[in-house]
Amino acid sequence: MERPPVVVLGGGVAGLAAAYYLARDGWPVTVVERAAALGGLCGSFQSHGFTLDHGPHKLYSVVPGILDEIRSLLGDRLIEHKKRNRIRLLGRYLDYPLSLGNLLPLLGPRRAARLGLGYAAAVAGGALGRRDPASYEDYVLQRFGRGVYELVFEPLAWKVWGDPRQLSVDLARARIPSSGATELVLRLLKLKENSEDVDAPFFYYPRGGFGEFPARLASEVRRHGGRILTSAVPRAFERANGSVRAVHVESAGASERLACATLVSSIPMASLAQLLQPGDAGLAAEVGQLRLRDLALVYLVLGQERLVDDHWIFFPERRYPFNRLFEQKSMDASLGPPGLTAICCDLTCDEGDAVWAAPDDELVRRCLDALVEAGLTTPDKLRAGFVRRFRSFYPMYTVDYRERLGRIYVRLKQAENLVLTGRVGMFNYNNSDHCLDMGRFIAAGMAAGTSPGEIWSGLEERVRSYRIID
Ligand SMILES: Cc1cc2nc3c(=O)[nH]c(=O)nc-3n(C[C@H](O)[C@H](O)[C@H](O)COP(=O)(O)OP(=O)(O)OC[C@H]3O[C@@H](n4cnc5c(N)ncnc54)[C@H](O)[C@@H]3O)c2cc1C
Known part of the structure; x- marks a missing residue:
């Protein structure tokens, strides 16, 4: 039986991954990408004789089965690297993850003692049981103590996300996947190896630029009969009985009506809300508060x-x-x-x-x-x-983001055939391996006849377990 059409908004890795798995399962898929190039932040570009990425992008995953998916997609195009990272602290370069051998001489006796006391307090706090952390700052202090917090995590948080007291503990869980001071001390003393879920021992890189990864997804979408429109802007949705029945797209000065039984969106939630509920100032304001x-x-x-x-x-x-x-x-x-x-x-x-x-x-x-x-x-x-x-x-996972996201989801879910995916699409701090996993999850749900709303709810649960592995 012929499957009904699916429209995917956004041709970054998340949109392309969803389209890839769906097209492979026989769904007639059309991807709508606003930019001229595919891949979003995972794309590569040419400049000054170089192929360049958008910052350091590696392929690695602890999500079950995803590394195998990456291997089967890119095969011998993958270069395997043993990871080499450092961190610059107090005027020196230290191996990363940190090791006690190079950290202690650098700190000097007073700072080292403070760090040790901080660890001791954190370890003791862990042994005695502790209250749930209320913020990123709380989480790090409880696990690593003030010394490490002030040396590494506090300045980093200010630089990347803002005031660590205003940031949700979810951010710390996603970004600092170590179980705490005891484990860190053991690792620093080399009594315990770094496990693969806190530190990638190796990673893959696609030969020719990271953009080869989304490019490969795109070529697979086409091979399975999917369409990909670039420089194509979704202008309006056609709604009927609570669902989005068609997306009106403008591309190269022409308009096209794309019928859809299911709509998958990986574009920013503000753009989606504007298309879904044009003129709904309340929804726009709520989405605007998601930073x-x-x-x-x-x-x-x-x-x-x-x-x-x-x-x-x-x-x-x-x-x-x-x-x-x-x-x-x-x-x-x-x-x-x-x-x-x-x-x-x-x-x-x-x-x-x-x-x-x-x-x-x-x-x-x-x-x-x-x-x-x-x-x-x-x-x-x-x-x-x-x-x-x-x-x-x-x-930006502020301390109140979950409640706000929940309220927005209730409104957006009124479109019964809508599923969200991706980093900006779901307001989820993630990497490209997670985007691949989301696409796989969506296609598995659709193959099983699960409704888009239920798939979306399943994804909400799933994304909470994602961890970014440096
Ligand atoms: C510095 C840095 C380092 C990173 N390092 C890694 C790493 O090592 N490994 C890793 O796996 N990940 C890494 N990431 C994360 C990775 O880039 C993201 O997980 C991934 O790009 C998210 O893909 P996405 O499709 O959700 O979003 P995006 O890449 O943002 O794609 C969204 C797409 O939607 C399109 N779009 C937007 N609005 C519209 C609209 N109205 N209509 C149609 N299309 C629209 C955009 O043009 C874009 O193509 C890193 C990110 C950064 C910034």
């Missing part, structure tokens, strides 16, 4: 073969403008010309703030100055620099 931080990626092309030996380096301290430094050639040396290297520095920001509003030249100069200060290069090496800015990419 997403913006992203500025500062690229520097330097006249040297390589800058560092790491895949990426964390810079939690506030004196550095960026969160991380990533060297494209560390993933695949063939991604740029000899004698030059391309660096990407990621900065979290908010539209209109000093970073967002700064001219490109100024951001390039600030990042270059920081690299020079960090002893990595010299100013004369700069050959070119540019900035790419992305709105609304970091879901």
Whole structure:
């Protein structure tokens, strides 16, 4: 029997993954992507002779079966890397995850004692049983003590997400998947190995750029008969009996009506709400309260073969403008010309703030100055620099976000054939492996005849278990 049509909004990894699994199962799928290029933040692009990614992207997963899915999709296109990371703290580079051997001499006796006392208090707190943490700050203090919190987690939180006292414990759970001070101490003392669910021992990278991953999903969608529209903007929904029956799309000056029995959305919730309930100021205001931080990626092309030996380096301290430094050639040396290297520095920001509003030249100069200060290069090496800015990419889990999201979901679920997916689509802090898992989950639900609303509810549960593994 012929299956009814599905429309997928957004051609990032989440939209393409959903379309891939659905097309494979025989659903007639159409993907609607607003941009000219597919892949969203997982796409790659060409500039200054390089193939560049949007910051450091690796393929790794602890979600059961997902690494196998990645292997079967990309096969011998995958390069396997043994991960090499460092963190810059107190003027030094330390292996990451941290090890006691290099941390202690760096701290000096007073700081080391404070750190030890903090651990001891956290371990004792754990043994005595403790109240549920109310915020990101609470969670980290309870597990690691004040010393580690102030050294690493507090400055990092301020840089990436904002005030750690205002951030939900869910963010800490997703981002810091260690069970606490006892485990950390054991790992620091090398009495316990890092397990794969806190630290990826290896990862994959698709030969030719991370964008090969969404590109492969897209080619599979087409191979299974799916359609993909790029530079296509969804303008209006046609509603009937509580469902979305068609999406009106504008592309290359022409309009098209796409009938849909099921609508899968991976686009920002604000855009979806506007299409679903145009003119509903209450819904728009509620969605507007869900905060997403913006992203500025500062690229520097330097006249040297390589800058560092790491895949990426964390810079939690506030004196550095960026969160991380990533060297494209560390993933695949063939991604740029000899004698030059391309660096990407990621900065979290908010539209209109000093970073967002700064001219490109100024951001390039600030990042270059920081690299020079960090002893990595010299100013004369700069050959070119540019900035790419992305709105609304970091879901900010404030302490009240869950209740707000719940209220919004109740309103959006009035469209009975709608399912959400993805990072911005579901307001879920995730990686591309999770997006793949969401697509697989949606297709499995549809194959079993589960209603879109129930699939969506299942996903709400599922995304809470996602952990980002560095
Ligand atoms: C610095 C950084 C490092 C990261 N590192 C990793 C990593 O190592 N490994 C990993 O797996 N993940 C990593 N991630 C996360 C990864 O980028 C995301 O999980 C993934 O990109 C989310 O995909 P998505 O499809 O949900 O969203 P997006 O990539 O944002 O895609 C959404 C798509 O929807 C389109 N769209 C928006 N509005 C509309 C509209 N109105 N109509 C039609 N289309 C629309 C957009 O153009 C876009 O193509 C990293 C992210 C960042 C920022």
